[in-house]
Amino acid sequence: MLLRHTNINKLRENEFDVLVVGSGINGAVAAAALTRKGAKVALIDKGDFAGHTSSNSSNLAWGGIKYLENHEYLLVNKLCKSRNHLMRSYPSTVKEIRFLTTLQNGFRFPAWFVYIGTVLYWLMGRFFTQKPTFLKASAIKKTESVIDVSNSQGGFEYSDAFLYDNDARFVFNFVRNAMDNGAIVANYVNASESKFVDGVWETTALDVAQTDGSEASPFTIRSKAVINACGPMVDIFNEGNAQQTEHHHLFSKGVHLIVDKLTKVDKVLAFFASDGRLFFVIPMGQKTCIGTTDDQVENPITEVTDEDRQFILDNVNSLLDLAAPLTTEDIISERCGVRPLAVKGSSSSADWVQLSRKHAIDVDKQKRYMSIFGGKLTDCINVGEEVCEHIQNMGIALPEMERIWYGESSNEIKAEFEYRAKLLELDSKTPAYSSEKLTTRLWRRYDIHALQILDEIQRDPSQAEQLMENAEYLRAELHYASRREMITKLEDFVRRRSKIEMVLRKSDIIETRGMVEACEILFGEQAEAKRQEYINAAS
Numbered sequence: 001m002l003l004r005h006t007n008i009n010k011l012r013e014n015e016f017d018v019l020v021v022g023s024g025i026n027g028a029v030a031a032a033a034l035t036r037k038g039a040k041v042a043l044i045d046k047g048d049f050a051g052h053t054s055s056n057s058s059n060l061a062w063g064g065i066k067y068l069e070n071h072e073y074l075l076v077n078k079l080c081k082s083r084n085h086l087m088r089s090y091p092s093t094v095k096e097i098r099f100l101t102t103l104q105n106g107f108r109f110p111a112w113f114v115y116i117g118t119v120l121y122w123l124m125g126r127f128f129t130q131k132p133t134f135l136k137a138s139a140i141k142k143t144e145s146v147i148d149v150s151n152s153q154g155g156f157e158y159s160d161a162f163l164y165d166n167d168a169r170f171v172f173n174f175v176r177n178a179m180d181n182g183a184i185v186a187n188y189v190n191a192s193e194s195k196f197v198d199g200v201w202e203t204t205a206l207d208v209a210q211t212d213g214s215e216a217s218p219f220t221i222r223s224k225a226v227i228n229a230c231g232p233m234v235d236i237f238n239e240g241n242a243q244q245t246e247h248h249h250l251f252s253k254g255v256h257l258i259v260d261k262l263t264k265v266d267k268v269l270a271f272f273a274s275d276g277r278l279f280f281v282i283p284m285g286q287k288t289c290i291g292t293t294d295d296q297v298e299n300p301i302t303e304v305t306d307e308d309r310q311f312i313l314d315n316v317n318s319l320l321d322l323a324a325p326l327t328t329e330d331i332i333s334e335r336c337g338v339r340p341l342a343v344k345g346s347s348s349s350a351d352w353v354q355l356s357r358k359h360a361i362d363v364d365k366q367k368r369y370m371s372i373f374g375g376k377l378t379d380c381i382n383v384g385e386e387v388c389e390h391i392q393n394m395g396i397a398l399p400e401m402e403r404i405w406y407g408e409s410s411n412e413i414k415a416e417f418e419y420r421a422k423l424l425e426l427d428s429k430t431p432a433y434s435s436e437k438l439t440t441r442l443w444r445r446y447d448i449h450a451l452q453i454l455d456e457i458q459r460d461p462s463q464a465e466q467l468m469e470n471a472e473y474l475r476a477e478l479h480y481a482s483r484r485e486m487i488t489k490l491e492d493f494v495r496r497r498s499k500i501e502m503v504l505r506k507s508d509i510i511e512t513r514g515m516v517e518a519c520e521i522l523f524g525e526q527a528e529a530k531r532q533e534y535i536n537a538a539s
Contacts, residue, residue, distance in 0.1 A: 001523070004486045007186045008207055012219045014184065016042045017396050019203055019223035021191045021237060024054035025167075025380050026359070026372040027229030028174035029406075033384035034391060035181035036405030037398040042221055043183055044205060046190035048492045049175050052300075053231050054377075055168035055496050056337025058256060058280060058292060060268070061086055061094050061378045062160040065121045066278055067356050073124075075358055080125040082379045087128070087161050089381070089407035092444040093170060096129050097162045097283075101270040102140055102147055102155040102319070108276075111154040118158040129159035144265050148321040162268070162282070165444060167377060168496035172485070173447070174380075177405070188488055192218070194226050194241045196367050201226045209488050224396055225368035227387065232300030232340045234371055245362040247373045248345075250355065251300055251338040255308040256282075256291035258333045258502050259326060262316075263288065273315045281316065285435050287332065287503045290316050297338060304336045333502050342374030359383055361390060368394045381406050409448040417443060420454050429464050434472055441472065446480070453480055468514040471500045478521040487522050490534040506538040 020031045023045040031043040045051065063080035064072075086094045101118075103111045111134075118132035134156050137149040163170050179185050188209035195202050203221045210216040230237045235248050263269065266283045273279035275294070282289040293308050309328055317325045341355040359375035361383075370390055375383055384405065392398050408414070421427070421439045430438040442450045456463045456476035463476035487493045494500040494509055501509065509515065510531075519527035 001482075001486075001488070003484065004186055004188075004488065007184050008189065010184045011042055011044070011186060011189070011205065011221050014040075014042075014222075015200070016040050016184070016221070016223040018042070018225045018227060018391060019044070019191075019194075019201065019221055020227045020229055021045075021194075021203070022229035022231055022233070023049040023171070023175055023185075023187065024052060024229065024231040025050070025171050025174075025377055026231065026375050026383055027227070028054075028171045028178070029380045029384035030227050030229055030372070030387040031178035031183050031185070032174040032181070033388050033405045034398070035178045035183040036400065036403050037388055038400040038403075039391065039396065039398055041178065041183040042223065043175065043178060043185045044189040044191060044221070045187050046208065048187050048488065048496055049486075050168035050171035050496055051187075053337045053340065054171045055166070056254070056256075056335045057167045057377060058254075058282060058289065059163045059167055059284075060160065060280075060282070061163060063121065063125055063378065064356065065118070065158070065160070068117050068121065070356070072356060075356055076121070077124050078382075079378055080121070080128075082382055083161050084126060084128045085381055086378060090170075092408060092440070093164055093173075094161050095164050096159050098130070098157050098159055098267040099270045100135075100140065100144060100147075100155070100157050100265070100267045102137075102149065102152050103272070104151050105153045107153065107272060111156070115156045118156055121158065129161075132156055132158035144263055144267070144269065146263055146320050146322065147269065148319060157267075160268075161378075163377070166496075166499040166502065169445065169498070170377065172497060174406075176449070176484070181405075185486070187486055187492075191221075191237070192240070194369075196369075200224065201368070225370070225391060225394055228369070228371040232338050234340070234373060236300075238371055241369075243364065243369060243371065245371050245373075246344055247342045247360045247362055247371075249300075249340045249373060250343055251297050251302075252341060252355075253295045253297045253302050253308075253336070253338050254292040255304050255312065256289050256335040257309065257312050257331050258284065258287050258289050258335070259330045260332070261286050261288050262290075262320060262322070269320075271315070271319045273311075274318075279315050279319070281320070284499075285503065286433065289335075289502075291335075300338050300340070302336060302338055304334045308336075309334075332505050335502070340374055361386055363390050363394075365394055368396070413448055413451075414443060417448075417450050417454065420451070420458075424454065424457055424464070426454075426457070426464065429466075431466055431472065433470060438474075442474075442477075445477075449480070449484070453477060456480070466514075467518055468500070468512050470504060471498070471512065471514075473498060473500075473518075475517075475521070478518055482522045490519065490522070490530050491537070493518075493522060494534075510535055510538065 137152040269281035342360040357376040
């Protein structure tokens with residue numbers, strides 16, 4: 001909380017090269033790239049970091065195999081390159097995973113023909129992953145017995161990538177990198193409008209999470225350039241700033257449900273749902289993520305409906321041979337967001353089902369204003385690079401333009417972390433319910449900052465204790481988060497900095513052992529008020 005308060009004061013007092021509005025994946029990589037290359041950057045969001053679309057994905061970082069059907073070969077080629085680059089750059093976070101795909105009789109293409117598509121996909125992916133294999137229905141059943149193959153014509157396995165933790169954590173790590181390189185960052189700061197005055201942007205902002213009881217007063221953030229990275233709200237922010245753009249958004253709502261683990265193999269089970277769209281059963285440790293829906297909506301703010309739940313449950317029950325059909329009682333948590341789909345012109349009648357998630361960047365060079373449309377996690381490095389090129393073309397100096405701004409720390413730093421962790425016998429404290437070693441998890445979450453976690457534990461061995469049952473968080477991690485992760489509400493921690501809210505019911509989170517202490521570490525004197533705020537929101 002102190003870091004956020006300090007940063008808000010700096011937002012008032014300084015003038016910046018670039019103000020980035022919105023901290024989803026597009027805004028996060030823009031801020032990380034620009035600061036690393038030498039720009040003076042501010043990053044704000046009216047909610048929490050990765051608060052909307054970027055925390056409601058399927059956690060997949062894939063090359064876009066489904067776009068082959070629309071013959072978007074150049075896009076698939078680009079996305080495969082981006083996926084491979086992401087996997088090389090973040091080997092602890094973005095990992096290869098096998099997709100076990102089953103095709104039903106009567107599907108619009110025969111299984112062998114679709115399999116040829118996976119071979120083409122593998123070729124376009126530069127053989128970076130395991131090669132695809134064709135499977136008869138009997139082989140699919142043998143591989144994963146829960147799949148109902150009674151109406152199957154066969155299928156195949158191929159590889160893509162997924163985020164081992166959660167999407168919001170991946171996005172936040174870019175925000176953290178931006179802060180490490182000097183960006184002034186604050187969540188829960190709403191930008192109401194931006195005006196171009198005498199060659200400088202003046203953005204009116206408001207701290208919407210002021211906690212001292214006083215009424216917040218608007219303040220001004222001054223910057224040479226503004227980047228509108230508001231995700232689904234890009235058009236709304238542009239309208240308020242009288243900005244005319246070539247692109248705008250259409251929205252597709254995607255819903256996922258989290259249930260107890262359904263499969264024995266840690267592979268993504270892929271099917272085609274009753275509406276003909278892709279449907280996934282995604283492993284998530286001891287849980288399973290199922291979905292998604294794909295419905296055009298007008299409003300970028302949406303919620304899960306009874307129809308959404310029933311669609312997903314009906315499909316999973318028809319595709320899997322479960323001991324008992326899943327019902328709403330089996331739902332542990334839900335994810336709901338809109339996919340912002342970039343389209344040219346002002347028409348809202350585009351064939352949104354055929355639209356891809358490719359990004360577009362519109363630039364007003366004269367006024368140094370940029371809008372980022374569409375995009376997805378897979379292509380995030382390209383977005384960061386393109387933003388820097390546009391900013392430089394606006395006449396804003398980036399003295400370290402050639403510096404690499406993404407990727408995990410060096411193997412030498414990782415070796416130092418592993419050596420120190422071994423001296424502390426940290427892996428011996430891995431809980432029995434965890435699917436990986438404690439040191440592996442800490443490095444993936446914090447990278448070089450994991451060394452600070454070790455410092456805490458070395459000073460006080462009790463910091464290595466698991467604080468919350470089934471939540472896989474050490475006491476030392478909570479202390480680090482309270483200092484460095486700008487957690488303003490309890491939801492920020494349990495939903496986005498961690499994936500606790502994805503694997504535990506909210507009622508269980510409230511009652512879990514250690515939650516009171518966690519709130520005390522995160523919020524100090526406001527601990528009970530913040531806990532009660534979360535309880536009220538959950539009820």
